Amino acid sequence: MSIGPPSIKYLIEAKIEVNGVVDRNDIIGAVFGQTEGLFSSELDLRELQKSGRIGRIEISVNVQGNKTYGKLTVPSALDKYSTALIAAMIESVDRVGPYSAAVKIEKIHDVRGEKRKKIIERARAILYQWEKSKIPEEDEVLKELEEALLKARVIEFGPEKIPAGPDVGKSDELIIVEGRADVINLLKHGYTNVIAVEGIKIPDSVKSLAAKKKKVIAFLDGDRGGDMILNELKNAGVKIDLVARAPYGKEVEQLTGKEIVDAFHHAVPYEEALKQLKIPRGRKAVVALPEKLRDYAHEVEGKLMAVLLDENLNELKRTPVSELAQELQSLRDNVKYVVFDGIVTQRLVDVLAEKSGEVYLIGVRIGELSKPAENVKVLTLDRL
Numbered sequence: 164m165s166i167g168p169p170s171i172k173y174l175i176e177a178k179i180e181v182n183g184v185v186d187r188n189d190i191i192g193a194v195f196g197q198t199e200g201l202f203s204s205e206l207d208l209r210e211l212q213k214s215g216r217i218g219r220i221e222i223s224v225n226v227q228g229n230k231t232y233g234k235l236t237v238p239s240a241l242d243k244y245s246t247a248l249i250a251a252m253i254e255s256v257d258r259v260g261p262y263s264a265a266v267k268i269e270k271i272h273d274v275r276g277e278k279r280k281k282i283i284e285r286a287r288a289i290l291y292q293w294e295k296s297k298i299p300e301e302d303e304v305l306k307e308l309e310e311a312l313l314k315a316r317v318i319e320f321g322p323e324k325i326p327a328g329p330d331v332g333k334s335d336e337l338i339i340v341e342g343r344a345d346v347i348n349l350l351k352h353g354y355t356n357v358i359a360v361e362g363i364k365i366p367d368s369v370k371s372l373a374a375k376k377k378k379v380i381a382f383l384d385g386d387r388g389g390d391m392i393l394n395e396l397k398n399a400g401v402k403i404d405l406v407a408r409a410p411y412g413k414e415v416e417q418l419t420g421k422e423i424v425d426a427f428h429h430a431v432p433y434e435e436a437l438k439q440l441k442i443p444r445g446r447k448a449v450v451a452l453p454e455k456l457r458d459y460a461h462e463v464e465g466k467l468m469a470v471l472l473d474e475n476l477n478e479l480k481r482t483p484v485s486e487l488a489q490e491l492q493s494l495r496d497n498v499k500y501v502v503f504d505g506i507v508t509q510r511l512v513d514v515l516a517e518k519s520g521e522v523y524l525i526g527v528r529i530g531e532l533s534k535p536a537e538n539v540k541v542l543t544l545d546r547l
Contacts (some may be wrong), residue, residue, distance in 0.1 A: 171218060173246045174272040175237040177253055183262030185231050187222040193259040194220065194235070198252045205466060206248065216240045217249065231259075235266075244388055246271065276343070317346055320358060321368025328355040337376040339369060339401070341384060341392055344416035349382075352420045357382075360392065365399040373402045380430060385409040387465070390440050397437060406436035411506050412467070429531075439528045452500075452523065459502040460525070460544040469503030476500070488514055498522055506530045507541050515539045
């Protein structure tokens with residue numbers, strides 16, 4: 164069975180001005196040529212197109228006198244942070260052939276958001292037609308359903324018009340999430356005192372609202388994006404009491420009702436959450452380990468990959484983080500260092516605890532370890 168390319172999430176729109184006469188192929192060549200090798204191969208435009216994570220780049224050109232003006236559209240199936248980085252890479256193009264050029268990003272469309280808006284509009288039309296055709300005995304049932312829908316609707320809070328639940332101003336408690344989709348998912352499961360920050364710039368309305376509440380919970384994605392939002396909440400001085408996280412690699416908008424309850428149940432105090440941040444919060448002690456480990460740390464960062472090394476730093480295996488525990492079962496007797504882009508969990512410690520010699524387990528951050536092992540030395544990548 165073949166698997167199709169990922170669905171497009173965002174559409175980057177940019178304009179380009181070239182101080183000379185060129186055609187679209189010249190511009191395309193400049194975009195690919197000048198962005199190649201800027202970052203890892205994971206962010207190479209050609210590789211991203213092959214995997215379907217970046218769609219076909221469309222360019223229209225218009226020659227006026229001795230200048231060429233064009234418009235670029237770039238479909239992206241990447242997350243918002245990677246999409247923004249791709250947009251910045253494209254904007255860095257400054258020459259087309261022998262001519263100087265300037266690229267300016269005009270807008271990044273949220274394709275899924277626009278699709279959701281169309282679906283909601285269609286749902287309203289369906290509901291209207293349904294209500295017109297209802298029979299009298301359905302009146303009370305439809306009335307209750309309409310009241311439930313009104314109660315669970317997303318409102319716009321404050322001058323910034325931030326997405327929020329209808330009880331965000333009345334409740335003594337506040338749940339802060341990242342985006343509108345997170346608000347909708349929590350409303351779906353009965354949480355009406357929720358508000359979104361809509362990006363890493365924390366709105367003033369969120370700061371002032373949090374300051375008035377008896378209890379404030381930050382509920383964030385289980386990835387580096389969630390770490391960034393938490394770091395920005397700290398920098399903005401937002402009052403936070405507890406921090407709940409989605410499971411690693413998941414977003415709040417994807418969670419089931421049970422996963423949401425579990426996340427709140429395992430929420431940790433704000434200061435403890437800040438200590439677990441991957442983003443540096445000041446100078447930390449650096450552990451004296453082989454210099455080569457730092458290279459591996461940079462290599463795996465952001466790729467959800469793990470590298471297993473022996474005591475002579477010979478590479479034993481590379482594996483996705485999701486398969487790390489399984490690989491350690493078969494290779495643990497030879498492993499001395501494990502460098503990976505993931506969370507150090509009790510399960511990984513337990514697997515390595517059965518190894519006779521000392522082993523270093525080096526991840527992005529450290530989860531809850533209820534039973535440490537004397538032979539397993541646990542570190543984070545930023546302490547290398």
